Amino acid sequence: MLKHSPLNTLADLAQTDTDAAARELGRLQGLRTQAELQLNQLTQYRQEYRERMQAVAAQGMSSSRWQDFSRFLDALDQAIRQQGAALAKAEADLLAGRSHWQHQKRRLNSFDTLIARAEAKQEQVAARREQRANDEYAARLVRTAASRLSEA
Template identity: 50%
Template sequence: MNSHLPLKLLIELAQKDVDEAAKLLGDRQRQRAEVERQLEALKTYRHEYRSRMQTATQTGMAGGDWRNFQQFIDTLDSAIGQQQMLLQQAQDRLEAARREWQAQQRRLNSFGTLATRAQAREDLRVARREQKDNDEYAARATRRRADTSPL
């Protein structure tokens, strides 16, 4: 039974690692979703602002106002580009966290397999010992009967 104690400890530690990796994966998923939400908000705002600019252009607008609109749209485009880079980084971190969680899960599964095999070996050893004890008991009983039976 003592040989199972280190394996049990390894399984507990591996489970802790899986739990931590799962927590990190969840955090990364939330971070990616937030970055994506911000990107979509920027795109929506740009679209709305662009529509307002087109409406203002159709009704007539001073050149300075048009430049201000255009500069602001350029600023939004720059912000969208930066947000897209942040989204890619968030996606990369998410994928790395997913790979880490999968690796930790495989490690835990490996320890589980080892534990199952060890338990099977122990069960077989116990079964053999019980069979040997039963055989010895039957042999003694047969000898006793042979010793006590009249010839």
């Protein structure tokens, strides 16, 4: 196992970056959800206000009251448009955050793959070294046995 290799250091840094990107992605998801909730609330409030306006209008209302209702509906429409733009920005930020997290995750996976390859190579070298030592030991035993036989 590669304990203190530069690859492990880089993998640790990549893990830190991936974790930070994941936290940011969660934050962005929360902002997007909040923006959508606010837009839905504004839209619902506009619908309720419009229904109230229609109920009052059915009973008869002055032109100044009609204008007040209309101005407030216009203001609500403007707020809905602004909130729609805020939601669109939150969605774009979320997509960018997701892309950044995916990039960091791929980077981390690359380091993990490189570490696994290096460990496999290190294990292979150790296995060869052990095999060589076993072969030398077996050869030494054979030579020792052969020399004892020849001396006898």
